[in-house]
Amino acid sequence: MNVNPEGAKTCSGGGRGGLQRFSLAKAAILLATGLAFSVGVALAAGTQVYNPKTGQWTNYDRTQAYKYYRTHKQVPESFRMQVVKFRTAEQPGTIIIDGNQHFLYLVQPGQKAIRYGIGVGRDGFGWAGIVRVGRTAEWPTWTPPAEMVARDPNARKWAKGQPGGPDNPLGARALYLYEGDQDTIYRIHGTPEPWTIGLDVSSGCIRMNNDDIVDLHSRIQVGAKVIVLMQGAALYKGV
Amino acid sequence: MSKWQSFRMMALAASTSLFAGAGAQAADLVIAMPNWSSGQATANILKVALKKEFGVEADAVEMGTLIAFAGLNSGTVDIHPEVWLPNLDNLVKQYVTDAGTVAISPVGVPAWQGICANRTAADKYGIKDISDLSDPKKTAAVDTDGDGRGEMWIGAQTWSSTSIERIRANSYGYAKTVTLLEMPEDVGMAAVDAAEATEQPVVFGCYAPHAVFKLHDIVRLTEPPYDPAKWQIVLPSEDPAWETKSSAPVGWDTAHYHIAYATALRKEHPEIVKFLERVDFKPEESTEMSYALQVERQDPYEFAQQWVTKNDARVKGWAKP
Numbered sequence: 001m002n003v004n005p006e007g008a009k010t011c012s013g014g015g016r017g018g019l020q021r022f023s024l025a026k027a028a029i030l031l032a033t034g035l036a037f038s039v040g041v042a043l044a045a046g047t048q049v050y051n052p053k054t055g056q057w058t059n060y061d062r063t064q065a066y067k068y069y070r071t072h073k074q075v076p077e078s079f080r081m082q083v084v085k086f087r088t089a090e091q092p093g094t095i096i097i098d099g100n101q102h103f104l105y106l107v108q109p110g111q112k113a114i115r116y117g118i119g120v121g122r123d124g125f126g127w128a129g130i131v132r133v134g135r136t137a138e139w140p141t142w143t144p145p146a147e148m149v150a151r152d153p154n155a156r157k158w159a160k161g162q163p164g165g166p167d168n169p170l171g172a173r174a175l176y177l178y179e180g181d182q183d184t185i186y187r188i189h190g191t192p193e194p195w196t197i198g199l200d201v202s203s204g205c206i207r208m209n210n211d212d213i214v215d216l217h218s219r220i221q222v223g224a225k226v227i228v229l230m231q232g233a234a235l236y237k238g239v
Numbered sequence: 240m241s242k243w244q245s246f247r248m249m250a251l252a253a254s255t256s257l258f259a260g261a262g263a264q265a266a267d268l269v270i271a272m273p274n275w276s277s278g279q280a281t282a283n284i285l286k287v288a289l290k291k292e293f294g295v296e297a298d299a300v301e302m303g304t305l306i307a308f309a310g311l312n313s314g315t316v317d318i319h320p321e322v323w324l325p326n327l328d329n330l331v332k333q334y335v336t337d338a339g340t341v342a343i344s345p346v347g348v349p350a351w352q353g354i355c356a357n358r359t360a361a362d363k364y365g366i367k368d369i370s371d372l373s374d375p376k377k378t379a380a381v382d383t384d385g386d387g388r389g390e391m392w393i394g395a396q397t398w399s400s401t402s403i404e405r406i407r408a409n410s411y412g413y414a415k416t417v418t419l420l421e422m423p424e425d426v427g428m429a430a431v432d433a434a435e436a437t438e439q440p441v442v443f444g445c446y447a448p449h450a451v452f453k454l455h456d457i458v459r460l461t462e463p464p465y466d467p468a469k470w471q472i473v474l475p476s477e478d479p480a481w482e483t484k485s486s487a488p489v490g491w492d493t494a495h496y497h498i499a500y501a502t503a504l505r506k507e508h509p510e511i512v513k514f515l516e517r518v519d520f521k522p523e524e525s526t527e528m529s530y531a532l533q534v535e536r537q538d539p540y541e542f543a544q545q546w547v548t549k550n551d552a553r554v555k556g557w558a559k560p
Contacts, residue, residue, distance in 0.1 A: 087454045088432040089534045090425070098433040100383045105433065113436070130423055227429045230383075230390065230420050 062199060069195035079117025079198045081212050086113030095133075095188075095216075095226040097206055102198045104188070104206065106219060116216060117197040118188075119207040127186070128230045133222055134178025139164025140189070167192050172210040173217040177226055188226075189213060266298040268317040268508075271307035277448060280528035281320040281520060283543030285498075291547060292558035293511060299539075304330070311501045312340045318515065319499040323350070326494065335499075342502045344516045347495030348525060352400065352446035354391075354460045357431065360440035361458040369462035369490075372413035372442070380440045381417075392420045392427035393444040402475055403487065404444050410488035411462075417442075431455060448525035450533050465492040510558075517557040 060068075060076070069075060079102065086105055090096065096105040096113075099120040105113040142162045144155035162168055171190015176183060188206040190213040191197075197209055208216065268289065272282040282299040289295045297318070302310070308330050310316030322343060324331065334341040353369075360366045364380035371377050378389030393408070394401030401421055408414035420427075427443055428451060434441035435455050442460075451457055466489045473481040498515050505512050528546075531537045547554055 084436060086432060086436045088429065089450055089454065090429060090432070091536070096429045096433060098430075101433070101437060101439070103433070103437075105436070115436075128422060128426060130425055227426055229426060229430045229433060230392070230422055 060198060062196070065195045065197075065199055075117055075194065075197045075209070081114060081116050081215060083108070083112055084115045085111065086115075087111045088113075090225070090227070093221060093224050095220065095224060097188075097226065097228045099206075099229065104208065104216070106216060114216075114219070116208055116212045119191065119196045119199050127184075128228045129179075131177040131179050131184055131186070131226045131228065133175045133220055133224045133226060134181075134183060135176045135222060136217055136220075137164075137174045137176070138217075139168065139172060140170045140174040142168050142170045171207070171213055173213045175213075175217065175220065188216070266296040268295060268297040268511075269310070269315065270297050270299045271304075271310065271316050271319045272299040272301045273304070273321055274301060276450070276529040276532035277525040278321040279539040280532055280542055280546070281525075283539045284546055285318060285320055285515075285518070286540075287543045287547045288514075288554050288558070289511065292514070292554065293508075295508070295511065308334055308341065308499075311499060312338060314501060314503060317501050317504055321496045322499040323494060323496040325492070340502055341499055342505075342512075344498040344500070344518065346516065346519045347497045348448075348520050348522055350447065350494040350496060350522070351459070352444075352491045352494070353462065354404075354442060355445035355451075356442045356458045356460060357435055357440065358456040358458060359434075359438050360442055364440050366440070366442055367458065367460060369411055369413075369460050371460070372408075373411065373416055375416045378413070378416050378442075381442055388416060388418050389442070390418045390420055391442045391444070392422060392430060394421060394427070395423050396421045399474055399476075401444075402481065403472055403491075406472060406482065406485040407487045409482060410486050431457075448522045448529060450526065450529040453526055453530040454534060462490045463488070465490050467492075514558050517560065519557075 065075075074080065084105075086107065088094075088096070088107055088111070090107050092107050092109045094107045096107065097103075097118065098105070099118075102118050102120060104116045104118045106116070107113050141164055142158065143160070144152070144158055144162075148155045149159045164170070169189075169192065170187070171192060174187045174189040177186045177188065178184060186205055188208065190210040191207040192210075194209045196207065270282045270285055272279055279299075279301075286297045286299050289297045300316075302316075304319075304322075304327065307316055307319045311319060312334050322331070324343075324347070331341075331343060335343055354372070356366045360381060364377055365371060366377050366380070372389075372391075375388070379387060381389035381391065383390055393404035405414070405419055408417065408419055431441055431443060431451060432454070433439075445451065445457070445459075447459075469487065469489045470492070471484075471486045473484040475481045478484055498518055500512060500515050504515075528542070531542050532539055
């Protein structure tokens with residue numbers, strides 16, 4: 001276990017080396033990510049959730065998400081941690097991130113996976129490829145990038161780093177994604193805003209509920225293979 | 240890394256794990272073992288069968304294809320279990336045709352490549368033929384970024400086949416309706432896994448034998464058969480204007496992979512040469528082998544022991560018909 005020694009910079013930078021980097025999509029498609037909750041998904045529509053009581057798909061934007069969470073004290077069922085059937089040639093312990101559907105899979109023995117809901121970047125990740133968990137941290141420090149400090153007065157007070165804690169944007173745990181020995185600057189981390197799971201809201205990182213990131217953190221090994229799929233808003237631009 | 244990836248790389252990388260030292264010298268024969276799963280299985284099956292049927296000790300030593308051929312030529316390697324043709328035609332010309340130091344078994348395992356869809360894409364969205372990829376109403380089903388165009392993984396950036404898939408997409412016309420993605424194979428296959436886990440449609444470049452056919456219910460898109468007159472391929476390494484100079488509105492030609500052996504074996508072990516030229520693995524067996532090693536993570540040697548026991552009569556038929 002590492003306590004983050006240098007602060008966790010946010011995910012506004014680009015991937016390097018073998019990572020596939022994509023240019024940003026135009027704003028018109030930012031909310032156009034199809035999201036599946038069950039068989040027969042509304043494709044290429046805005047993020048939606050399926051209401052089994054009414055049999056209707058309903059839009060799931062930031063306002064809806066906040067309302068849902070306030071009412072139910074948790075995210076919609078599809079985004080909650082659950083064991084699912086997952087047939088793959090990848091080894092148990094591998095993490096597969098599907099930004100399009102807002103799911104993170106941790107491969108388990110027996111062709112199963114633990115599936116967690118995630119929030120992803122406003123413009124998708126902007127990258128895809130194969131990385132690994134280079135290190136981890138509990139209650140990591142968050143250091144806003146210089147451009148955020150310049151534009152956001154709230155970030156300015158943390159220019160030298162916000163200590164870990166319940167209000168810290170990185171939440172309870174952070175998994176630092178490395179390509180070889182290089183920090184990609186992307187992280188899988190917790191969040192003090194659990195209602196944002198299932199949305200495209202972050203700055204390119206992968207965010208999870210604090211309970212989920214604590215669970216994931218307890219199950220993975222440093223060095224774990226992480227596959228970030230191509231799917232997701234903006235990921236295909238520039239290919 | 241798959242066998243396809245290894246063979247398809249524009250420059251075949253030489254393995255650093257050449258010859259395992261004392262072990263290789265102690266054995267009667269050396270089998271070059273590829274780094275892909277079916278090749279590892281067949282190398283070990285040959286090792287077990289040679290011991291069982293002929294009392295010959297063989298070491299299966301992992302090495303790259305270029306080094307394996309150099310070893311077959313120089314006498315430090317005796318057998319290679321999977322030589323893909325026409326992918327390695329240049330090596331065959333060098334060592335089989337010109338030098339005469341390497342021989343290829345006449346028995347080949349047929350291999351296939353083309354475009355695949357999962358059952359959801361085929362049955363629910365009607366993507367069953369290559370022409371369906373040119374129908375934007377159908378390919379919208381595999382749009383995952385909301386721009387209205389579908390996406391399709393066509394291979395790794397390092398594969399020469401990926402350029403050919405791009406040529407085929409241009410020639411058939413679906414390059415206009417589908418965004419073609421190039422990423423490492425693990426990313427492409429994990430995307431298929433994720434689509435299957437949520438019953439989402441997906442189409443992708445694929446080849447067989449491959450474990451994906453046993454992992455998932457995969458449909459091969461139908462398309463016009465290979466026609467050499469219409470297969471005009473110029474690779475990026477040959478001409479910067481390769482895309483405009485190429486055309487291939489037809490399916491791939493069938494590939495085959497064969498056992499190769501050093502021709503010196505004909506004098507030293509003629510009975511083994513006859514055995515090697517009778518070995519006839521089937522494509523579905525290669526898929527099973529890939530699945531056992533790659534997905535079930537069985538030990539290659541233990542898998543081979545079980546395989547030889549289970550197929551005893553067949554192995555005996557190869558050895559002493």
